[in-house]
Every structure is written in C-alpha cells, then in structure tokens.
Amino acid sequence: MPNAQASEQSMPEQQVSARARPNPRRPKRGTYRPQQETLSLLKVSGNSINGLGETAERQASPFFWHPPTQHPYEELQNLARRNSRKCPGSAEIFMAAYTHPELISVGKTRSVATASEFTADATAFALMHEADAVGIAPMNSRYVFEGYTIEEPWVIILALGPDYEKLKEVPSDETNGIGVCAIGEQYARGTRSSYALANWIRSQGYTANAYPGPSASALLLIPPAIDSGLGELGKHGSLISRQFGAGLRLAGVTTEMPLIPTAPDRFGADEFCTTCQLCTRACPPGAIAEQKQMVRGVERWYVDFDKCIPYFAEAASCGICIAECPWTRPDARPKLLATMAQRMDWAPQIPTPEPKKADVPSSPHPEVQSGRR
Ligand code: SF4
Ligand code: SF4
DSSP states (O other): OOOHHHHHTTOOHHHHHOOOSOOTTSOOTTOOOOOHHHHHTOOSOHHHHHTBTOOSOOOOOOOTTSOGGGSSOHHHHHHHHHHHHTSTTHHHHHHHHTOOOOOOOOOSSOOOOOHHHHHHHHHHHHHHTTOSEEEEEEOOGGGBOTTOOOOOSEEEEEEEOOOHHHHTTOSOBTTBOHHHHHHHHHHHHHHHHHHHHHHHHHHTTOOEEEEESSSOOSBOSHHHHHHTTSOEEOTTSSEEBTTTBSOOEEEEEEEOSOOOOOOOOOSSHHHHHTTOOHHHHHOTTOOBOSSOEEETTEEEOOBOHHHHHHHHHHTTTOOHHHHHOGGGOTTTHHHHHHHHHHHHTOOTTOOOSSOOOOOOOOOSSHHHHTSOO
8 A cells, every 4th residue: 555645646546556466475564584594694784885874975895796705795695596596497597697608809890880870779789689778878987896997988788677477476485486587587688688789899899898687797787777867766776767667677788889878867756756665665674764865975765785685585586675666567657657747847758858866776686786786
C-alpha cells in the first residue's frame, strides 16, 4: 500500500498499491534477523568504505564485487555467490555473464566520420546487439574507482532492461531461481553487448574496452548512466529509467572514438522518491534510508550496506526493492510519468536540457558496485 504521503501525491490508488500474489520466499515485514554466521563475516562497516557522512568529494573506493584483495568482504562475497548459484539454473546463466570473447587488436586504419556519425553508428550497433538503451558521456574522474586509471575520453553505457514478470519472483532460493536467473540473463546480455561493441569500435581503428557486470572493475556505471540520460537514482540505490523503470543492468564501453554526449533526463523519479516509501517498507532488513544522506560530499539516496548485505548474501542477491518499485511495473510506469510530468510541468518525453550532476552511488547492489551502481 502507498504510505500516507504517497497517497497525497494523488497517484491513482491502484497505480502503486496493486499487489501480486504473496511471495513465499519473502520474510514477513519486521521478522528478518541475519544469521550470526553471516554477521560474523561483516568485519568492517561498508558504510565507512562508502564514505557515509563524509562531506568532501572523493572517488569511490573499490568494494563488494571487486577482487577480494581490494576489500575486506571476500568471505561474504563468496557466501552471496554460493547462495545465488544454489538456485535452479543460476550457475549456468551467470557463467554466461562471465564468458566473453577476446578483445581484437585495434585496426591499423581509422575509419573517418564525424562524431555525430560515429555516435549514430555505435548506438545502432549496440541496439542491434542486445542493448535496450544507450547513453554517452565524456569521461569523468567520478566514474573511476580509486586506484584505477581509464585513458579513454568517452564512456558508452548500455542498459539492459528487466523482465518484470520474472523479476517479481525475487528473492530466489533452491526451490525457485526465476528472479536471480532473470538478473543473470541481463548481465549475460550486457557482457555480450559490451564486448561486441568494443570489438566493433576496435575494428574501426579506435581503442575501446568493455566493462560489463556483475564483476566490478575500474568503471562505475550508474554515475555516467545518470549523466547520459538513462535514468535517475532511486531511493533504493538503483537507477530508475523512464523506459524500463528500476531493475536495469548496465555495462560500459570506454573509447577514444569521437562521440557526442547524450543529455541527462529528469522525469520526476527523484521527486517521487521523496514521498514514496514502498522500497523502504519492503526491504526485509530495513536498509533503505528514508531521507537522503551525505556520501562523499554529495547528498543522495543511500542504502545501508551493513544492513542490506547480510540479507543480500543469504537471499540469493535479493532484489525485492527493485521489484517493488512502482516504476518497475510496466502497467504503472506510463501513469507515473504522466502524473510527474504534470506535477513538475514537464512534458513526459522531453529531457531536461540542464545537465544534472550524478550522485555518486555506493550502494551494495551488485550493479552499483561493478561501477555499475
Ligand atoms: S537488495 Fe538490499 S536494499 Fe534492496 S530490498 Fe534487498 S536487502 Fe533491502
Ligand atoms: S525507489 Fe521506487 S519504491 Fe523506492 S521510494 Fe523511489 S519510487 Fe518508491
């Protein structure tokens, strides 16, 4: 049910309150307690590593889903992976997400075209190779994890849309792997799409590198995704897209190919989150802060790592907050867009021309941490 404040937003009641059948894998509200063995693996507060409460801007530190030599959560990460892979079909699907072709050598002859033509060609190539949406942003130090270097001046973000009917089955377990498998399929598409695009760019004589999830590496993905118009940051720490809602998975390609950036897009998701509490209430460990927090010098929505990650690890990557977000529901999204456009006096299909500074994400969600969220 929408909370009182959400109701005051005059959203049609059914728009945000329709409920699927009860999901037997979700704990009743307020009943979840992490297992002691899980808590014992949380040796250092992830909120400190994330920079919660820090007022100075800085690069994000390597974190969950980075190589375990770069953070103190190796055992917790292994537990999360084991519990995810126990779900029927999950191991094979995630194997596909980690399988990619070799990058080819950069062509000796450079194709000649305008930045506008290259942008159109690269976008069309990505859309023909499994990406659902494409954003382009000039490289920024905020997009790069501390300790890494990326030389290429452009980042292309590929968005892979969710299958809502499967996503709402989360969390997964040994009896039902539909939700986590759907997420794995998105990652596999992102891996294939990003490597295909990087190799196409290389064939044109320009350097390109691929940064797909779920493993994390040098590139954060959500900040350039926001800056390039793929969505806004939601209270649950995931991207909310006007086209796909929450639940997008992201992959990145960095390149020196001359490109034209795509514009940020504001359609009211951030404003809607200020009064909606659906994800806050649905989160079993109560990890989603109701108000924005100061994180590395930016006031932003924040998910408490120390509360989220034990449940995330025990419940096969969870995903409840994303599935419960009303923007994720295909039937609700058009009405939400129209309502927010009316409220903000924005046309629903016209992106705001003003650039929006991306919040620096630091949520424990896997897509965030792979430079993805
Ligand atoms: S993924 Fe984390 S924040 Fe989202 S519902 Fe699950 S435990 Fe809560
Ligand atoms: S992220 Fe989604 S569920 Fe959470 S407050 Fe925002 S709109 Fe509501």
